[in-house]
Amino acid sequence: MGSDFLKFARNLIKTVFFCLTAFCICIFSFVLYISGNINRDFKIKKGETLNISSPVPVTAVYNGTKLSQISGQKNIGEEFSVDLKAFGIIPISTVNVEVVDQLHVAVLGSPFGMKIYTEGVLVTDVSEVETKNGNLSPAKTAGIKKGDYIVSVDGKTVLTNEELVSVVENSGGRKLKFEVLRNNTKIYFNITPVKSTDTETYKIGIWVKDSSAGVGTLTFYSPSANIVCGLGHGICDDDTGKLLKLNSGEIVTAEILSVEKGQVGNPGKLTGKLNYKTLGDISLNCEIGVFSYLKGNLKYDKLTEIALKQEVKDGGAKILCTVDTTEPKFYSCNVKVRNSNYHSKTQNLLVTVTDKDLLQKTGGIVQGMSGSPILQNGKLIGAVTHVLIDDPTKGYGIFAENMLETANSVADKSRELPQKDAS
Numbered sequence: 001m002g003s004d005f006l007k008f009a010r011n012l013i014k015t016v017f018f019c020l021t022a023f024c025i026c027i028f029s030f031v032l033y034i035s036g037n038i039n040r041d042f043k044i045k046k047g048e049t050l051n052i053s054s055p056v057p058v059t060a061v062y063n064g065t066k067l068s069q070i071s072g073q074k075n076i077g078e079e080f081s082v083d084l085k086a087f088g089i090i091p092i093s094t095v096n097v098e099v100v101d102q103l104h105v106a107v108l109g110s111p112f113g114m115k116i117y118t119e120g121v122l123v124t125d126v127s128e129v130e131t132k133n134g135n136l137s138p139a140k141t142a143g144i145k146k147g148d149y150i151v152s153v154d155g156k157t158v159l160t161n162e163e164l165v166s167v168v169e170n171s172g173g174r175k176l177k178f179e180v181l182r183n184n185t186k187i188y189f190n191i192t193p194v195k196s197t198d199t200e201t202y203k204i205g206i207w208v209k210d211s212s213a214g215v216g217t218l219t220f221y222s223p224s225a226n227i228v229c230g231l232g233h234g235i236c237d238d239d240t241g242k243l244l245k246l247n248s249g250e251i252v253t254a255e256i257l258s259v260e261k262g263q264v265g266n267p268g269k270l271t272g273k274l275n276y277k278t279l280g281d282i283s284l285n286c287e288i289g290v291f292s293y294l295k296g297n298l299k300y301d302k303l304t305e306i307a308l309k310q311e312v313k314d315g316g317a318k319i320l321c322t323v324d325t326t327e328p329k330f331y332s333c334n335v336k337v338r339n340s341n342y343h344s345k346t347q348n349l350l351v352t353v354t355d356k357d358l359l360q361k362t363g364g365i366v367q368g369m370s371g372s373p374i375l376q377n378g379k380l381i382g383a384v385t386h387v388l389i390d391d392p393t394k395g396y397g398i399f400a401e402n403m404l405e406t407a408n409s410v411a412d413k414s415r416e417l418p419q420k421d422a423s
Contacts, residue, residue: 043100043308043401046074050082050097051310059088060097067097074099103308103404105220106300107373107380108228109320109328111256112218113274114290116235116249116282117211120151120181121164124239125207131194137205142178142189144206147240149181159247160210168193169201181245212237212244215254215272217321217371219289219383219403220306221298225411228279228298230371231289232385232398233346249282251292259323262363262392270323270368287346288398288406289371289383306400307379309348312337319353319384321372323361331355335374335381335397346385349374349397364393373400 044050049067050060060067060082067082074080078099084092125146128135150158153167153176167176171193178189193202218230228251234243253275262268280292314337318330332355338348351374353364362369365387372384380400387395 041096041098042310043098045308046099046101057087058092059085060095061085100308103306103401104303105222105306105380105400105404106298106302107220107304107320107375108218108230108298108300109322109373110218111215111254111270111272111322111368112230112279113213113215113252113254113272113276114235114249114282115211115213115252115274116244116285117159117247118149118209119245119247120149121158121161121208121210122237122240122244123148123150123206124209124237127205127207129194129196129203129205130198132197133194136194138191138194139204139206142191143187144178144180144189144191144204145182147182147242148187149245150178150208151181151186152179153177155179161208164208168204171202173202209237209239213274215256215270215274215368216290217369217384218298219371219373220304220380220400221294221300222404222407222411223303225407226294227283227291227407227410228294229289229291229403229407230383232371232383232403233289234287235285235290243287244285246282246285249285251279251282251290253277253279255325256322256368257325259362259366261361262366262387264390264392267387267389267392268363268366270362270366272368283410284406286406289403291407291410304375305379306404307376307381309337309399309401311379312349312376312381312399315376317351317374317376317381319351319355319358319369319372319374321358321369321384323358323366323369330375331358333374335376338396345402346398347396348399348402349382350394351384351397352394359393362392364391365395366392 042050062082080097081094082097083094086092123144123146126140126144128137152158158164173193175190175192178191180187191204193204196203216231221228236243254272256270256272258271260268278295280295282290282292284291317333317335319333320328320330322328334352334354336350338350353359365384369384373380374382374397382397382400385396385398
């Protein structure tokens with residue numbers, strides 16, 4: 001009998017051990033899963049707590065005290081770290097928190113035109129030159145690549161296609177020293193032009209461009225920063241797919257002329273006309289969008305609050321966009337917050353168009369709608385950025401908070417610049 005009891009006790013201990021081990025593994029895996037789905041940087045308004053969207057209750061703790069109990073004591077602009085704990089007990093991760101003021105902007109949704117001039121001359125392709133000695137490619141032989149920016153030749157700054165062509169054609173076939181920007185690094189190449197048998201002029205075998213233009217949608221205007229922004233993604237070169245390096249540029253008013261409806265494999269597009277009424281010079285072209293100080297006038301009725309990223313919920317929302325010559329209109333959609341593991345600054349939301357009217361007009365999201373504001377519960381939560389080629393009813397969106405943060409940084413940098421003496 002005693003041996004049976006000992007056997008039972010051993011089996012019970014083993015069972016309990018394995019159960020506890022399995023339980024611990026589950027808890028550990030669960031904590032890792034939650035941690036991987038939580039952003040590392042948050043903003044809260046003074047006096048409010050940090051609400052984390054999670055399948056279990058998550059408590060924010062600052063120096064051993066719940067953040068909800070002390071957030072009113074923190075000043076606007078103050079940044080600090082808090083610990084996140086599941087059920088108020090199990091540590092998940094540590095995140096950064098910044099206290100911000102109320103965030104209000106003028107939501108737009110109107111079309112605009114962009115004209116941008118590159119920093120130097122962009123190489124869009126490398127080719128061969130037909131010469132009396134056969135087909136040669138001096139640029140390729142020297143090491144020039146598609147996506148390079150030629151900024152000077154023999155120490156002379158090059159800003160336009162015409163300036164580059166003139167220098168090469170007037171070289172007489174002598175060796176030239178090219179200063180090139182590649183991934184923000186300066187590289188120097190010695191290239192000897194060759195005479196083309198087709199044109200009887202000297203060439204090096206490249207295709208280049210010095211400017212770009214297009215139509216997009218304005219997202220919002222920030223009165224406090226005097227910044228207007230749009231697109232939700234940067235202006236990229238069609239040939240290289242890379243972000244265009246900005247030398248100068250401007251945004252202007254535009255109107256939509258026609259719509260090419262999106263289909264599977266073909267995203268469609270809005271065709272517009274630039275009216276050339278300047279709204280401002282482009283201050284920044286980056287992966288977050290296009291940002292400019294407002295010089296012209298914009299019509300808006302009221303200011304709308306921007307939702308912080310943790311306030312955005314999966315579910316219904318509205319897109320504000322212009323797909324014809326009329327004013328911007330609201331169209332229904334669904335949004336889903338994407339896993340933070342994607343680590344994308346511009347693809348924070350999955351957006352699905354559900355509005356029958358918009359689907360009838362455009363087939364969903366089309367090129368030119370980039371920057372269209374997305375609103376939920378009366379707040380601006382983001383902007384449309386991309387369309388899914390395989391399903392034009394779906395696309396990606398960026399958090400409005402990310403765009404506002406960049407707009408404020410543009411304004412801050414301008415304030416840091418030394419002011420000219422007016423005397």
